[in-house]
Amino acid sequence: MNIALSFINTLLISFVEMLYLVGVFIIIGFLLGYLEKYSNTYLVRALGRKGVILTAWIGTPIHEIGHLIQCILWGHKVTKVKLLQLNSPDGVLGYVEHQYNPASVYQQVGNFFIGLGPIFSGIASLIVGMYLLVPQSYATFKAQIHQHISVETVDINVLKMIGEAVMMISKSIFTLHNLVTPSFWLFIVLAISISSHVALSKADIQNSARGLVMIFALLVVFNIVAGFLHVNSYKMIVQLAEYNAYVLAFSSIAVIFSLVTLGFSFLLYKLKAT
Template structure:
């Protein structure tokens, strides 16, 4: 194999990596920025401890459960778990300690998904809460996602913008505003979305797994060439899930923005 062919495989693998997990990384990065500003306003208003604990009582356990579930899925051995500690000496509200076989490519790739676990558990909790507490809204949203938007016809930014617009129009209705379950869902969603963003240690762990995932894609593409397999077509089929990630992530983005707005108004008031 000559150098141009090798470089082409490397570049192809890089773009495949981005198409597979780029949306997750972008969502995590965006939520992190919003959360950072919201927490800064809350801590300026209530102090460092009270400002964080206002939302940590449910947000932090769900954050850590995301790490925990991904550890089980990717075969890591969990050694210690703390879903919530109210008086941390080091500022860490919760943690999951785990070990893995460093010779296992599968478990190395798992580091990426373990690091991003809070995104899955956070968004999953928001969707599940809507299913049980606001079933009519859940039905409208899933119908909209399944039948009215398309990743092929709409840009990434367009999907998020359209879904946010749909949520605003259908969420804050008169029927919902007079429904007590709506307000309970609002409170829970603000707490959850305030703690979806990844910590520095989460990002460091995920970055190691991301490199392992890139190496796995590189090896897959080399094998695919020798076997005459169209790896691009296979990856394209898998990346169809990005549509659902983007759409359901919009719920987390919505409540992160609501949290930012409330925290700013409280700070200014």
């Protein structure tokens, strides 16, 4: 009986540790997916499918490149890549087909990050675009990261600091100077296009789920071994997961422009309705 309870406790601890390690990625993924869903709904109602196609020229290749880079990093064999296809009968705008060795734990874990690849490439592209096209806003973003975000356990104070940093970054982007600068509007087009296609597809989520199962299994084994060695595995995982504050800070850029995209799509929809 004690063995059974101990194993159940190990499973629970492993689940909590998994949330510490990758929970932020999952939350950000679903949030961006929710915002994109409604953005594209309003965009289609306002402009038809051509509205999605317009943003796909930039957004879809960046989405697929995110998958491709993660496939390479995690040792998967890429068999076919389509960065953009506009006339597919099933409506799929792009895809990356890949294979992996089921016996490789490393490659199985990689499925989680391959599925999340578009979020990483989307955020990176937004930051690079900000650096090149609205350098003053990028400087503010960089300063806010250095001044307000530190590697520590995510709690209410960290979330408050991130919220304040997001407000400062938003104010630095939507300034009068930027509004009369052509490069700013180029960045807005880039940001809207990326944000319209950064979310995960159903296939992406299913692929990530396979990797998540392996991550959980590894944590269970890790906690069992740590128990025999009398090592506080929970404390180790919590300390390892202190990067979450930075993940939230960088992800906030994608959230900001997903909200901008939602507002833009809703405005187009309302204008057409009137």
